[in-house]
Every structure is written in structure tokens, then in C-alpha cells.
Amino acid sequence: MTKGPSADPGVIDLLGLLAYAELGSFFRLADDAGLAPSLRGKGQLAALAAAExxxxxxxxxxxxxxxxxxxxxxxxxxxxxxxxxERTEAQSWLESLVKTYVGDGIAGDFYRKVAALADEETAALVEGVLAETGRAEFVSGAVRAAVAEDPRLAGRLSLWARRLVGEALSQAQHVAVARPRLAALLAEDPQGSAGATALGDLAAVSRMFASLTDRHKARLDAMGLSA
Structure with missing residues (x-):
């Protein structure tokens, strides 16, 4: 097949990245559903996997x-x-839930910010794909209940959440730098070169990533964890 006239390379990269992320999320949530300690949890996670x-x-x-x-x-x-x-492999069901909420949350913020600089149709599509499907409520409730039952979990899970954020931001930067057309969207430059990423693009990428932590504290608070 050949690319259609509206297939901007940066948009194709964004859609390809998000598609693979959603596919991976489906498999992880399906695995988590099998490990859930209750039938209610199994059913809710299975539904989230189906949505992904x-x-x-x-x-x-x-x-x-x-x-x-x-x-x-x-x-x-x-x-x-x-x-x-592979670098953020969870060692327990609770760690897996925190990874889903924090890791996917940071990634979702990234996709939204990039999509907002693309065409309106792409922005609307990405926003619809990333719309909450009850995941946040289920995960935050499950983690909060576990921490209330065993307060010792709070410190370990908070450290795990901080590690996830650092790893996610580092990996996202690598992806953006390796895909100059994707980085060009952040610089609002649809004519970004296909070669090395321009310095202006790198500056835009850095500014955008710095803003991704804004919602991290709210996610930790929702799970009963500290920043």
C-alpha cells in the first residue's frame, strides 16, 4: 500500500506508537485479570482488556x-x-496495577500532548482511544484498599511509582529523539527534516516531558500513596 495524501509521517508515527501500546496493554491487562484475587477483579480487568x-x-x-x-x-x-x-517488570499483582495506572497514565498524557499538535481528526481519534474506561477508578480503589489493610505497602509502592515515572520519561525521550517526524509535531513543524532532530524539536520535547509529571501527584493521591 502507499500512504494517502493526509498521512503525515509524524501522525503515522503517533498512531503506530499508540497502536502498539494499546496492543501491549491488552495483553498485560488480560494477564492481570487471571491473577486478580477476586472474581469481581477478574471480570473488571477482563473488561478493561477488551476495551484496549x-x-x-x-x-x-x-x-x-x-x-x-x-x-x-x-x-x-x-x-x-x-x-x-522488561525494565519495569512487576513483581506482584499490586505492582502490576500501579504500573498500569502510573505508566499508562504518563504515556497517555504524552500521546494527548502530541496529538493536540496534529490535525483535528487525529486529535479527536487519540482522545477517544485514551478516554477512561473505568481503569483509574478500579486500580486506585484496589491499591487504596490494599494499603489501608497493610500500611507497610505504601512506601514500597510509592518508590515503585517513582521508578516507573523516571523510566517512562526516559524511554519516551528516546522514542521522540529516534523518530524526528514525531518530535517535529511537538515543535509544530510539519516540515521537520527526516534526518537528525532539530535543536528546536529537542527543546520542545524537553519542555513537554517536564510537564508530564503535573498529574503524577494526583494519581499517587488517588491510590493512597505519597509523592
């Missing part, structure tokens, strides 16, 4: 509409996202 699969399909369909092979758009992001998950 639907989001992945929406993105895949959009890429095909743009004349892009979805797997080709996702391929550049397989290695960096897989590497992040």
Missing part, C-alpha cells in the same frame, strides 16, 4: 484508511516499548 483491544482495532483501521500497513507503522516502536516493559 477495541482501541487497538480502531487505530489499526485508521492506519489502513490512510493507506498504511499497521504492522509497518508499529514496528519502530516494538523494541523501545518492549525494553521499557
Amino acid at each position: 483491544q477495541a482501541h487497538y482495532q480502531t487505530l489499526r483501521d485508521r492506519l489502513e484508511e490512510l493507506g498504511v500497513v499497521p504492522e509497518e507503522a508499529m514496528e519502530p516502536f516494538v523494541a523501545p516499548l518492549d525494553a521499557w516493559h
Whole structure:
């Protein structure tokens, strides 16, 4: 297939990155559902996993509409996202829930900020894919209940959440620098060069990442954890 006239390279990168992220989220949530200690938890996580699969399909369909092979758009992001998950492998069900809430939350903030600088149709599509599906309420409630039952968990999970944020920001920076067309969106430069990322793009990337921690404290508070 060939790219359609509206298939801006930066937008294709954004959609490919998000599609692979949603696919990975589906598998992780499905695994978490199997480990949930209650039938209610299993059912809720299974429903969240199903929502992520639907989001992945929406993105895949959009890429095909743009004349892009979805797997080709996702391929550049397989290695960096897989590497992040390997470095942040959860050691318990609660750690996995915190990773889902904090890690996916930071990533979602990143995708929204990039999409807001793309065309309106892409921004609306990304916002719809990232719309909350009850995940935040379920995860924050489950972690809060566990911490209330065993307050000793709070410190360990808070440290885990801080590590996740640091790893997520570091990996996102690597992705943006490695994909100059994606970084160019942040600099609002649709004509960004296909070669090395411009200094202006790097400055925009750095400013954007610094702002991603704004909502981190709110997420920790929702889980009953401290910053």
C-alpha cells in the first residue's frame, strides 16, 4: 500500500506508537485479570482488556484508511516499548496495577500532548482511544484498599511509582529523539527534516516531558500513596 495524501509521517508515527501500546496493554491487562484475587477483579480487568483491544482495532483501521500497513507503522516502536516493559517488570499483582495506572497514565498524557499538535481528526481519534474506561477508578480503589489493610505497602509502592515515572520519561525521550517526524509535531513543524532532530524539536520535547509529571501527584493521591 502507499500512504494517502493526509498521512503525515509524524501522525503515522503517533498512531503506530499508540497502536502498539494499546496492543501491549491488552495483553498485560488480560494477564492481570487471571491473577486478580477476586472474581469481581477478574471480570473488571477482563473488561478493561477488551476495551484496549477495541482501541487497538480502531487505530489499526485508521492506519489502513490512510493507506498504511499497521504492522509497518508499529514496528519502530516494538523494541523501545518492549525494553521499557522488561525494565519495569512487576513483581506482584499490586505492582502490576500501579504500573498500569502510573505508566499508562504518563504515556497517555504524552500521546494527548502530541496529538493536540496534529490535525483535528487525529486529535479527536487519540482522545477517544485514551478516554477512561473505568481503569483509574478500579486500580486506585484496589491499591487504596490494599494499603489501608497493610500500611507497610505504601512506601514500597510509592518508590515503585517513582521508578516507573523516571523510566517512562526516559524511554519516551528516546522514542521522540529516534523518530524526528514525531518530535517535529511537538515543535509544530510539519516540515521537520527526516534526518537528525532539530535543536528546536529537542527543546520542545524537553519542555513537554517536564510537564508530564503535573498529574503524577494526583494519581499517587488517588491510590493512597505519597509523592
